[in-house]
Amino acid sequence: MADTLLVEEIPEKPVSGFVDFAKRFVRNRAALIGFIITVILVIVAVFAPVIAPYDPYDANMPMSLTKPTAQHWLGCDELGRDILSRIIYGARISLRVGVEAVALALSVGIVLGALAGYFGGRLDLIIMRLMDIMLAFPSILLAIAFMAVLGRGIENAIIAIGIVSIPEYARIVRGSVLSVKENDYVTAARAIGNSDAAIIFRHILPNVMAPIVVRATLGISSAILDTAALGFLGLGVSPPTAEWGTMLGAGRGYVWDAPHLLTFPGLAITVTVLAFNLMGDGLRDALDPHLR
Amino acid sequence: MAESLFEVHDLKKHYRVQGNKILKAVDGVSFHVFRGETLGLVGESGCGKSTTGRLIMRLEEPTGGSVIFEKKDLTALRGRRLRSLRKDIQIIFQDPYSSLNPRMTIREIIAEPLKVHKLAKGNELEKKVSQLLDYVGLASYQANRYPHEFSGGQRQRVGIARALATQPKLIVCDEPVSALDVSIQSQVINLLKDLQQEFKLTYIFIAHGLNVVKYMSDRVGVMYLGKLVELASSESLYERPLHPYTQALLSAIPRPVPGSKKKRIILKGDVPSPIDPPKGCRFSTRCFKVQDICTSEEPVLKEIEPGHFCACHFI
Structure with missing residues (x-):
């Protein structure tokens, strides 16, 4: 083999993929x-x-509906509780539901989408028609139905919101798997003697992660919105838990007398959702292979 | 060379396509391959040569026929038994850019077959990987890099190292050089030849470059529209092609001799669709020797001279 000379040069220090990605993300x-x-x-x-x-949770009736002051920056609600403190605690609920619901939807969605995309045929047909049926309902309506069955509570909210967002992830994963599995390295993995499970987890899924990460980030914001919607409708976490949507729902009777009861939780939801959407868009731009 | 490593009998692959029609990509191909030789498969795009390679590898399910590898019928194997046999038959792909997983380092790619078949681990695995890199002319310090850091020729070497890892008996080379620069082509071809000698490999060499096939192969099979039309030793085929299609194909090789008088045979029309192939001889619509019998009766592959097979009514 000595007669086959290697003349091509290799850069001494290759730019790592992550540094490259981080640079592009920060520039946005x-x-x-x-x-x-x-x-x-x-x-x-x-x-x-x-x-x-x-x-x-400290009710203080004399302070009921106090407008923002130096002591209570964002005022007090109908029971005299400090709104700023409630919003701060509400961030815990919203972020937890957002992240956990997406994690639930992702894990089920990845498995279903990968099975449908990889094996195709009848399995694909069954899984995807099931997903289509779920997509045919407005997601919030489906979440309400699940909450009605499961009862109130933060865990149930996570399950309900998680389940209704499974189809989105299943579809994205299936689509990506369909395109990635045409690559020769997947055929090579099979020719080597890998099992189907090894091919899916070692060779296909790592190569479909970019669109999934983007979708999951955007998914957190819609899960947060859904939580707030459930809370507003009185179906989310049970009161007196400080949750942004529940606060909106409780405050809606005072919209003329004390608009700050609605304004500040509403702003919290808006800013959070906006932050996740901006981040998700940025991730998509930074990870998008078409721009490379 | 008399012992045959594996045999293909009446191999068929039919696809059901739109409108419930049947596309016959490979339609009754039979041949055998001797231990240690290189069998070239040539033909135009879409003639079924790549599909034949994939069928032999059991990367696709044949519609009919059998592949006998060392007395075992590959087409009957399933699941675990098929997977364990895969270490004996490996493949080298055409496109070095899509054949390596971009998320794995070169080391992981080459070590994978050894891990899957539990052939080595720990230090021994490391040693084998650097040995394999050495065989294909890459340095072991390059092993921790990712495929995108390599050129096409280097990637193809990685693909060859991966195919060699399990010490296979047969390697299907599916157009291994047609995606490479001409200068790199010869390097890779020579590498393949060296490795064949060193490891007593048997190759099925699929290509459309006639010169490359001639240089590589001991025997050559010519395919047309899912059928084998001629099969002979390399010298015999290139010196005395019998089938009209082979004659036309060979006349298309540019000759570097100025003023050489060899006449080019120009075929009329295009390759017919494999969905509705012509009746009788598949080549009859374009053949310059066509007679009535060609459109009614299908010629069989018969031995004209010892070792020289041809499927034509007039030979």
């Missing part, structure tokens, strides 16, 4: 802002007991 100002807001939200949620100025 909107995505960076979204990322920073998200980090702040996570810090606020984790350290809520330290940061919150008051106990969010």
